Structures are given as structure tokens and as C-alpha cells.
Amino acid sequence: MDKAIAEVASFTVTLMIRRFDPEVDEEPKWVDYDVEMFGTDRVLDALHKIKWEIDGSLTFRRSCAHGVCGSDAMRINGRNRLACKTLIKDLDISNPIYIEPIKGLPVEKDLIVNMEPFYQAYRDINPFLMASDTPAKERLQSPEDRARYDDTTKCILCAACTTSCPVFWTDGQYFGPAAIVNAHRFIFDSRDEGAQVRIDILNDKEGVWRCRTTFNCTEACPRGIEVTKAIAEVKQAILRGRP
Amino acid sequence: MAVVIETPNSPRTRKQANWEKYGWLFMRVSGPLLIVLIFTHLVVNLVVGDGIKAIDFAFVAGKWADPFWQVWDMAMLWLALIHGTNGMRTIVNDYVEKETLRKGLVTTLWAVGGLLILLGTLVIFTFDPCPAGAAAELLPSFCPAN
Numbered sequence: 001m002d003k004a005i006a007e008v009a010s011f012t013v014t015l016m017i018r019r020f021d022p023e024v025d026e027e028p029k030w031v032d033y034d035v036e037m038f039g040t041d042r043v044l045d046a047l048h049k050i051k052w053e054i055d056g057s058l059t060f061r062r063s064c065a066h067g068v069c070g071s072d073a074m075r076i077n078g079r080n081r082l083a084c085k086t087l088i089k090d091l092d093i094s095n096p097i098y099i100e101p102i103k104g105l106p107v108e109k110d111l112i113v114n115m116e117p118f119y120q121a122y123r124d125i126n127p128f129l130m131a132s133d134t135p136a137k138e139r140l141q142s143p144e145d146r147a148r149y150d151d152t153t154k155c156i157l158c159a160a161c162t163t164s165c166p167v168f169w170t171d172g173q174y175f176g177p178a179a180i181v182n183a184h185r186f187i188f189d190s191r192d193e194g195a196q197v198r199i200d201i202l203n204d205k206e207g208v209w210r211c212r213t214t215f216n217c218t219e220a221c222p223r224g225i226e227v228t229k230a231i232a233e234v235k236q237a238i239l240r241g242r243p
Numbered sequence: 244m245a246v247v248i249e250t251p252n253s254p255r256t257r258k259q260a261n262w263e264k265y266g267w268l269f270m271r272v273s274g275p276l277l278i279v280l281i282f283t284h285l286v287v288n289l290v291v292g293d294g295i296k297a298i299d300f301a302f303v304a305g306k307w308a309d310p311f312w313q314v315w316d317m318a319m320l321w322l323a324l325i326h327g328t329n330g331m332r333t334i335v336n337d338y339v340e341k342e343t344l345r346k347g348l349v350t351t352l353w354a355v356g357g358l359l360i361l362l363g364t365l366v367i368f369t370f371d372p373c374p375a376g377a378a379a380e381l382l383p384s385f386c387p388a389n
Contacts, residue, residue: 212337
């Protein structure tokens with residue numbers, strides 16, 4: 001086999017990581033690392049390389065490492081992305097790659113933030129099927145009814161959208177895009193009977209009306225959910241008073 | 244005896260009614276209306292007829308003698324001020340964290356907006372280019388007193 005084809009190009013890349021150790025640091029600080037990476041590597045691989053070979057104290061979340069669990073959302077070069085879905089070669093490697101924790105949630109250590117306010121907003125919209133009948137048999141649904149909310153079933157709760165929202169940055173009380181997306185998933189589900197409850201919850205001072213349609217959430221979503229559109233559909237549902 | 248498991252969520256007690264929905268709706272309705280009102284206003288004042296040279300005290304007095312323009316200008320005044328004030332209120336709500344300061348600023352906004360609406364409406368409907376008993380040198384040339 002041709003050697004040139006078999007080899008994957010390697011390059012040195014500088015990562016600037018926003019680090020914070022609550023036991024030592026007063027303020028977060030930028031720390032730079034040079035690592036040798038390959039064209040097939042993702043930002044998560046670079047973080048692993050640093051943690052496993054350079055500095056074991058680097059702290060970040062990751063579970064599945066394949067874009068499904070939503071643990072490793074972080075701000076990479078100023079944009080919220082999943083470290084496990086961002087190829088380093090797709091970034092500008094002539095400059096350092098800046099990696100920060102997602103914004104708007106309290107930083108606990110390095111790239112780890114306290115997700116509790118985010119999960120609380122999720123819990124508040126009742127993210128479960130509300131049905132009055134007994135679950136004796138399967139609840140059937142037509143493909144058209146299923147398609148109505150298909151987009152919002154893709155959410156993996158990574159918080160990339162909510163922490164890209166300028167309203168959420170300044171107003172921690174706002175439900176945030178992710179909670180509204182998950183409310184949308186049930187409001188427009190023909191099997192669910194709790195739409196009215198969720199509509200009332202989101203017709204709040206801190207509900208959908210806080211949305212300024214800046215589209216940051218749609219741009220940030222690693223699953224390609226049309227978040228702003230989903231929020232607009234919930235707004236329409238509230239105006240109509242029904243889904 | 245059958246065991247009754249309480250529903251995990253107590254029914255949500257209705258919070259005090261909020262006007263956010265109507266505020267949002269107002270912005271969507273007043274925005275397009277204002278585009279029509281303001282651009283027609285600009286075209287009528289600055290383009291048609293003698294264009295910008297036509298504008299003087301008499302031009303304004305002439306417009307406000309016509310109930311059509313009185314209503315037009317009042318609609319523009321009310322919608323623009325409420326639209327603007329509500330927009331400012333939104334920004335204050337987004338960015339001011341201290342509740343007392345936020346309340347103070349929002350109250351000030353509506354007080355100023357309300358006052359401007361009141362004064363503007365008063366001027367549109369009570370405007371008299373030739374008030375009786377005024378000193379002749381203060382009146383425009385087209386008044387009968389001259």
C-alpha cells in the first residue's frame with residue numbers, strides 16, 4: 001500500500017484552556033498547551049492527550065465521547081460545541097484554539113460547570129408524558145403526528161443552546177431554550193394531555209417571552225435542532241391557547 | 244384497600260397574571276404599523292409637492308387643521324412611544340439585576356412615556372396657529388390679525 005495514503009497528517013496545535021481550581025485560584029486563568037495531533041482527532045482527543053500525558057489535573061466532563069450523551073459541551077473558539085464532535089482540522093490551527101466552560105452557569109472547576117439551574121428549568125416544564133388513561137396498551141400515533149415534534153426529540157440536554165443565549169447569561173431565571181425545546185416535544189405530542197399545563201408554565205415572565213430571537217441557540221445546537229423555530233411554535237401555541 | 248399514589252405534581256397555582264404575552268403581541272403589531280405610518284409621514288413631508296422646502300410653520304399648521312393628519316400623527320405618537328418604552332422596559336428587565344433599581348427604572352420609563360404621550364396628544368388636538376388675543380408680532384404672517 002502506498003505510504004502517503006496510509007499516513008494521516010499530523011500537526012502541532014496550541015490549546016488555550018480557561019482553567020480554574022477553586023482551592024487555589026481566585027480567578028480563572030488561561031493556560032496554553034502544545035500538542036501533536038492528527039487530522040482525524042477531535043478537540044476531545046486533544047483534551048485527553050493533555051489530561052493523560054501532560055497535566056492530569058485538567059478537569060472536564062465526557063461520557064460517551066461520540067456526540068450522544070451531551071456531557072462535553074464547551075465554548076470552543078467562542079462557539080458552543082461538543083468537544084467530541086469538533087474536528088481540530090476544521091478549526092483554524094494556525095492560531096491557538098481557545099477552550100472555555102459554557103457561559104452563564106457557575107464554574108466549579110476548569111471546564112466543569114454546575115448544571116443544576118439548567119436541569120431545574122428542565123424539571124419545571126414537566127418533561128414526561130401526561131396521560132389520564134391507564135397504560136394498559138400501547139398508545140398509537142400516526143407518522144404525521146409523530147413527525148410534528150420529531151425535531152425536538154433529538155435534544156441531548158448538553159446545554160449548548162441555553163448557555164449560548166444572551167438572555168440566559170444576564171438573567172439566570174429565564175427557562176432557556178433547552179427547557180422550551182423539551183416542552184415543545186410534549187406540547188405537540190398527540191398522546192400527551194399536559195399541553196395546557198406546560199403552556200401556562202411557559203407563559204411566564206421568565207418563559208418564552210424572554211426570547212429575543214437571536215438564533216444563538218439554533219446555531220449552537222450540536223444536534224441541528226431548529227431551536228428558535230421550536231420556541232416560536234410554543235409562542236404561537238400560547239397565543240392560540242392550545243397546541 | 245387500594246393504595247393511592249399521589250400525582251407527583253400538585254396542580255400549579257396560577258401565578259399573578261402577567262402582561263408579557265400582550266407586550267410581545269403589541270410589539271409585533273405596532274412594528275409593521277409604524278413602518279407604514281412613519282414612511283408615509285416622511286414621504287408626505289419631504290418628497291411630494293415642493294418636497295423639503297415646503298416645510299414651515301404654515302405647513303404644520305395646515306396639516307393639523309385636518310382631522311386625518313391629527314389622527315395619523317396621534318397614532319404615530321402613541322404607537323412609537325409605547326413601542327419604544329416597552330422595548331426599553333425589555334432591556335431593563337434583561338440587564339438590571341437589582342429589583343429595586345429595575346422597578347425604579349421601569350416606573351420612570353412609563354412616567355416619561357406617559358407624559359410625552361399626554362403632551363403630544365394635547366398639542367395635536369389643541370393646536371391653534373392664531374390664538375386670539377396674542378401679540379401681533381408673535382403670530383405667523385397668514386393669521387387674519389396681521
